[in-house]
Amino acid sequence: MNTLLLALAILPVIVLGIIVYRQDKYQREPLGQLLKAFLFGMLSVLPVIVLENLLTLYTPPMPIVSGAYTAYIVAGCSEELCKLLLLVLAIWKSPQFDEYFDGIVYSCFVALGFACCENISYIFSQPLFENALTTSIVRALLSVPAHFLFGIMMGYYTALAKFNPQRRTRYLFLAFFIPMLMHGTFDALLMIPDSMPYGGEIASALLFIVLIWFDVKMWKWGCRRIKRLQILSQQQDFDRNHPFDGFIW
Numbered sequence: 086m087n088t089l090l091l092a093l094a095i096l097p098v099i100v101l102g103i104i105v106y107r108q109d110k111y112q113r114e115p116l117g118q119l120l121k122a123f124l125f126g127m128l129s130v131l132p133v134i135v136l137e138n139l140l141t142l143y144t145p146p147m148p149i150v151s152g153a154y155t156a157y158i159v160a161g162c163s164e165e166l167c168k169l170l171l172l173v174l175a176i177w178k179s180p181q182f183d184e185y186f187d188g189i190v191y192s193c194f195v196a197l198g199f200a201c202c203e204n205i206s207y208i209f210s211q212p213l214f215e216n217a218l219t220t221s222i223v224r225a226l227l228s229v230p231a232h233f234l235f236g237i238m239m240g241y242y243t244a245l246a247k248f249n250p251q252r253r254t255r256y257l258f259l260a261f262f263i264p265m266l267m268h269g270t271f272d273a274l275l276m277i278p279d280s281m282p283y284g285g286e287i288a289s290a291l292l293f294i295v296l297i298w299f300d301v302k303m304w305k306w307g308c309r310r311i312k313r314l315q316i317l318s319q320q321q322d323f324d325r326n327h328p329f330d331g332f333i334w
Contacts, residue, residue: 092215093221094204097229100195105193105233108311111322114190118181122191125175126198129167133199136163152277157269165265168195169239169257176249185317188244189237189310196236200229227300231271235264237307244314267303274299 102123106113140159145151155303156195176182204224211217246256274296278289 087209090208090217090221091205093218093225094208095201097225098201098204101233102194102197105190105237108315109186110315111186111192111318113185114181114187114255118176118179119190122172122175122194123198123201124194125171126168126200127202128142129164129171129195129199130202132167132170133164136167150278153269153273156272156276157265160272161165161265161269163233164199165239165268168192168199168264169243171195171241171259172243182247184321185244185248186311187318188242188247189240189314192240192243193233193236196232196239197229200232201244203232204229224307227296231303233301234303234307235268237310238267239264243309244317248317251258268297271296271303290298 102119106119140163141155143154145154171196172192174313176187181187182191204221207224207228208217208221211220242260242263244257246253249256253302256273274292278286278292
């Protein structure tokens with residue numbers, strides 16, 4: 086049973102890792118570097134635990150505000166900040182980070198490393214096998230892909246920061262803020278109904294519909310960012326292979 090649950094926890098991570106790896110069409114990253122990014126993502130769990138424990142010392146008095154605080158600040162802020170810091174530590178100065186799309190690849194592997202640890206923790210904390218199985222399926226369809234999409238957005242702005250030094254501060258801020266906002270919204274749509282004193286079931290049903298709509302929107306945003314950085318990487322690849330194009334003799 087434990088082997089099956091472990092496989093279910095890891096499988097969506099592997100599938101999404103393969104998907105983003107195959108989207109890197111020009112100079113695919115060394116597997117050793119990808120493993121490093123993945124391990125740094127797993128390590129990001131440690132500072133997240135510390136930050137979340139500190140942030141949960143404060144609880145807003147109003148239930149709905151408390152749900153939003155947990156979603157945006159406790160979860161969204163701490164997790165995306167730690168993932169960004171570990172992403173920068175893992176790859177910022179690496180010579181392999183030499184084209185725009187690398188930002189998305191490495192960021193997704195950091196995000197998937199974090200998601201893998203979180204997934205295993207949630208699944209194996211369930212008291213019954215049936216609960217663990219349900220949790221693994223729900224997280225495979227929603228939570229793990231969500232972390233993957235947050236990683237796409239983080240990698241998009243990290244790449245822009247890397248190759249546009251004149252706007253580096255702005256893009257690094259967006260590499261944190263946009264995924265945090267998406268993460269917080271995703272979690273809030275799940276958490277706020279649970280924090281409501283009454284009407285939670287109705288609100289939960291309505292917000293779940295909004296959650297599905299928001300999830301579809303995140304996939305569209307992610308695909309557009311992937312396409313844009315593929316185009317920029319194609320231009321970089323062309324410039325490397327044709328260094329004298331445009332030179333006037």
